[in-house]
Amino acid sequence: MEKRVLGNTGLQLSVIGFGGFHLVEVPRKEVSLLLNTYLDRGGNYIETAAQYGDGVSERKVGEAVSHRRSEFVLATKAVDRTRDGAMTSLERSLKNLRSDHVDLFFMHEPQSVEEAKKILAPGGAMEAFTEAKQAGKARYVAVSGHGRPAGIQYSIENHAYDVLMTGFNYFDRFNFPQTEEQLLPLCLDRGVGVLGMKALADGYLYRNVATGIRYALSLPIASLVLGMNRLDHLEQDLKVAETFTPMGKEEKEELYRNAPELGRYVCRQCGRCRGADGIDPEEIFLLEGLFDRQMNDYTVPDPQEYALRERLKHWFDQKDWAQEQYGKLRNKVDPQQDYSALNDLCTYGIDVDRKLKIAHSKLTGGSYLF
Ligand code: SF4
DSSP: OOEEEOGGGOOEEESEEEEOGGGGGSOHHHHHHHHHHHHHTTOOEEEOOTTTTTTHHHHHHHHHHGGGGGGSEEEEEEOOOBHHHHHHHHHHHHHHHTOSOEEEEEEEOOOSHHHHHHHHSTTBHHHHHHHHHHTTSEEEEEEEEOSSOHHHHHHHHHSOOSEEEEEOOTTGGGTSTHIIIIIHHHHHHHTOEEEEEOTTGGGTTGGGHHHHHHHHHTSSOSEEEEEOOSHHHHHHHHHHHHTOOOOOHHHHHHHHHHOTTTTTTSOOOOOTTTTGGGSOHHHHHHHHHHHHTTOOOSOOOOHHHHHHHHHHTTTTOOHHHHHHHHHHOSSOOOTTSOOGGGGGGOTTOOOHHHHHHHHHHHHTTOOOOO
8 A cells, every 4th residue: 555754744644544433333353353453454553532422433443453563553542631630541541552652642533722722731731741751651743633723724824733633524624625725735844744544524525435535645644544344345445556556636526526425515715706795704604614514504315314313413512603704704695595596606506695695694593484
């Protein structure tokens, strides 16, 4: 499998990393088969977290592959924001993983700037990370997060983290565009290694697995972490990696235009309708993306699709923040006004007038009648 360099760490990682979240629900025997097959096929990055099943995922990883420890780069995460809590978490993780060190020790999901500051403050978790590095229990310190990247961006800007892991996919690319447009270049500029995850938007892109993986791997990331809880998933993902060719600009444009999950509803942030009619639809739709990832379009999908959207739309728990920001906007949507002149400006076929009223309804806690 192709290997890429993880920023200034110099570690060479296989382009597909094995994510441990789903191992909680996989029986131990199958975990062993999956992880050993992954290593046999050239994979060399395995990641988990203390929180995944309260240590269950780590214990399964330790049991399955600790005898092959020198063959892979191992990562785990701590969620505690205090020095003592993070240190206790790491000690427990090492025991679970049957290893005397991890290669990457992640600060798990500082979602807000306030959380990121708490980690870096005196007595905060970063003290434990630094001590762990000095003691050889963690080779590199890393930060992970998803959704609105405010907390992780602050972390990278204000501390010398070695590695970042966050979500990259062609759907949330339009809900959290700062991730690709600001955070990724910032990391590359500073030599921070970048790992991708959520290439299928938490499963929402399940019909287009190969495209989702190809899209993420076409970005300048070192490795893409995937959850693979069946052997056929593993085989399928490895095949995409083994036959990988990067997506060019034109192919990406075509994907943005035709991806069924984006359809005639998700705003592609092209800016064509900006400023017309005295409002900025792009800005409002960005807030809608934070509110529910633009998943509820008030159409009537089949029951499975509906259930999936209901499960995933508030996955990142940012709806209150989005409503608060909309409350501060000067130019809000007037539900009585006709904005249909904007529809002609949208080359993606979005009914901008209808979408503005839906977004307004979501962001003001109302209910859109359809
Ligand atoms: S023209 Fe369409 S895609 Fe572009 S910003 Fe407006 S609504 Fe979004």
